[in-house]
Each structure stands twice: as C-alpha cells, then as structure tokens.
Amino acid sequence: MNFNILTIFPEIFDIFNVGLISKSIKKKLIKINTFDIRENSVNKHNHVDSKPYGGGEGMVMMAEPLAKTLSSIKKRQLGKVIYLSPQGKQLDQKKVVSLASRKNITLICGRYEGIDQRVIEKYVDEEISIGDFVLSGGEYAAICLIDAISRHIPGVLGNKDSYLKDTFSDGLLKGNVYTKPEIFEDMQVPEVLLSGNHKEIQKWRLENSLLQTFLKRPDLIAKKKLSKKYKKLLEELASKAIL
Ligand code: SAM
Numbered sequence: 437m438n439f440n441i442l443t444i445f446p447e448i449f450d451i452f453n454v455g456l457i458s459k460s461i462k463k464k465l466i467k468i469n470t471f472d473i474r475e476n477s478v479n480k481h482n483h484v485d486s487k488p489y490g491g492g493e494g495m496v497m498m499a500e501p502l503a504k505t506l507s508s509i510k511k512r513q514l515g516k517v518i519y520l521s522p523q524g525k526q527l528d529q530k531k532v533v534s535l536a537s538r539k540n541i542t543l544i545c546g547r548y549e550g551i552d553q554r555v556i557e558k559y560v561d562e563e564i565s566i567g568d569f570v571l572s573g574g575e576y577a578a579i580c581l582i583d584a585i586s587r588h589i590p591g592v593l594g595n596k597d598s599y600l601k602d603t604f605s606d607g608l609l610k611g612n613v614y615t616k617p618e619i620f621e622d623m624q625v626p627e628v629l630l631s632g633n634h635k636e637i638q639k640w641r642l643e644n645s646l647l648q649t650f651l652k653r654p655d656l657i658a659k660k661k662l663s664k665k666y667k668k669l670l671e672e673l674a675s676k677a678i679l
Contacts, residue, residue: 437589438467438513439582440542441575442505444484446470448575457583460592468582469509473497476504485548494549502544502555515540517561520574520581521550524563527581529604531564535581536588543581545574607660609653611644647673 441449449470452458460466477484478500485495506517515538525531535541544551544560556563566577586592587599603610614625628640650657650670662670 437465437536437538437585438515438540439469440509440513440515440540441468441470441545441578442473442502442543443470443545443573443575443578444473444547445545445573445575446472448573449579451579452582456592457586460586460589463591465589465591466582466586471505471508473501473505476501476508478504488549492549496549497546497551499552499555502551503559506542506544506559509542513540514542517542517544517559518581519544519546519551519556519560519563520566520577521546521563522565522568522570524565526565526567527584529584529602532581532584533588536585541585543574543578545578547573607656608645608649609656611641611648643669643673646670647677650674651677 443449449468452461452468457466457468461468473484474482478498483498484501485497488494488496506514516535518541520543544555564577564581566580571577587602590596593599599605601610612626614629618625618630626640628636631637646657646666646669650673657670
C-alpha cells in the first residue's frame with residue numbers, strides 16, 4: 437500500500453523509522469512518500485500561507501502550492517485524496533478497514549487555520565477527523581490513520597487474529613488481558629485463564645468483553661443488536677459487577 441503525504445514538516449514522519457511500520461516498509465508491504473509543500477511555494481520567500489480574506493486570526497494554507505504538490509504525484513499513484521481535518525467525518529474502525537483495501541491514499545496535512553476551501557472542493561475526496569478536538573497539524577492525525585490502516589494490511593501483523601479480535605472488530609471492547617506473574621501486588625490472574633480449559637477460557641473472554649463494554653462504553657452496547665441470550669447474560673454479569 438502506498439501512502440502519499442503532503443506536509444510542510446516531512447521530518448515528522450521519521451516516526452515511522454521504528455516499530456511495526458518500519459518493519460513493514462522494509463518488507464515492502466507499505467510505502468510512505470512525503471511531499472514537502474514548501475518546495476512548491478509560489479513566492480520568493482517560500483511562504484505557503486497567507487492572511488485569510490475577510491480578516492480574522494491566523495493564516496491559511498494557500499491553494500497553489502497544494503495544487504502543485506498534488507500534480508507532482510503520478511495520477512495512478514494518487515488514489516483517494518483525504519484531507520485530515522477536525523471538520524471531517526470522525527474516523528472509526530469500519531472506515532479504517534475500508535481504507536485498508538485501497539492501493540494508494542494521499543493525505544493532505546493542514547497547518548495554521550487550515551487549507552483554502554477551493555482545494556477541498558476541487559481535489560479532496562474525503563475529509564477525515566480523528567476526534568472532536570483540534571490538533572496543531574494534520575501530520576499527527578495522518579500518523580494515527582496510517583498506523584490503524586497498516587494493521588489491516590496482510591503480512592503487517594505476525595498474527596492476523598490480532599486485528600480480527602481487536603477492540604471494535606465485532607462492535608465490542610476486547611476485554612481484560614493478563615501476563616506473568618500470576619500474582620502481582622496481591623492481585624491474582626483470573627483462575628480460569630490458568631486452567632488450560634479452552635472452552636471455559638473462551639466463555640470467560642466473551643463475558644468479560646461484554647461486561648467491559650457495558651461498563652466503559654455503554655454506547656457500543658446500545659448500538660450492537662445483542663441476541664436475547666446475550667442480553668440476559670449481560671444483565672446477570674452487570675448485576676454481579678455492580679453488587
Ligand atoms: N482552525 C481550524 C478549525 O477550527 O477547524 C483548525 C486548524 S488546525 C489548528 C490545523 C490543522 O490540523 C488542520 O488543517 C488539520 O489538517 C489538522 N487537524 C486539527 N485537528 C484535527 C483533527 N481532529 N483531525 C484531523 N486533523 C486535524
């Protein structure tokens with residue numbers, strides 16, 4: 437999968453020199469191409485921003501450097517053009533999974549007060565937000581998006597069950613996980629996880645996933661159409677947990 441990133445700070449993406457994405461780049465499963473918008477500045481001071489028409493605070497990223505940078509990318513490698521923006525549709529796991537099936541994605545990272553609206557109207561296929569808060573640059577949102585998408589690219593994760601069983605994959609939270617030691621500061625790992633009884637462990641994991649979702653994200657429970665059996669089970673688990 438090929439990611440093109442338009443940014444005035446390409447060095448931010450050095451973050452991908454470590455960890456899972458770095459390994460995936462080496463394995464040629466992912467390619468990350470950064471395009472420095474400043475190289476396409478249309479004035480002698482290398483500025484890519486200007487004051488907003490109508491006055492007001494801050495600066496706005498100019499249309500021409502962005503359009504020139506986009507046109508420097510080969511058409512067949514452009515793919516879907518996404519502007520990371522707090523005004524976009526909020527990213528969720530469903531969107532991440534659907535984007536993971538694409539070959540090329542181009543990400544525009546805004547700065548200052550954002551980018552000239554005419555670029556959005558002419559070149560952007562979709563605006564995506566990573567949450568209802570304002571970042572100082574689209575780069576941080578692009579990093580989150582690339583990382584989340586990469587988990588769904590075949591070969592990136594050693595065990596593909598990891599993303600298939602991740603939180604949100606079936607509309608619920610994954611639930612609690614434990615590792616060595618069996619006792620940590622007087623707290624014991626739930627006994628069933630040490631039993632070796634796979635059927636019982638699976639049952640406990642399902643119950644724990646339902647309960648944790650109910651306790652931490654009741655909105656997800658409301659969205660998920662639970663069968664009568666699971667509704668009853670959840671009622672029992674919840675009453676025990678609240679007592
Ligand atoms: N003044 C703009 C507004 O109120 O909508 C916010 C501009 S923000 C300081 C600068 C850039 O950060 C934006 O152009 C966008 O690319 C990025 N950004 C900020 N918050 C974001 C979010 N929640 N999701 C995705 N990108 C975001």
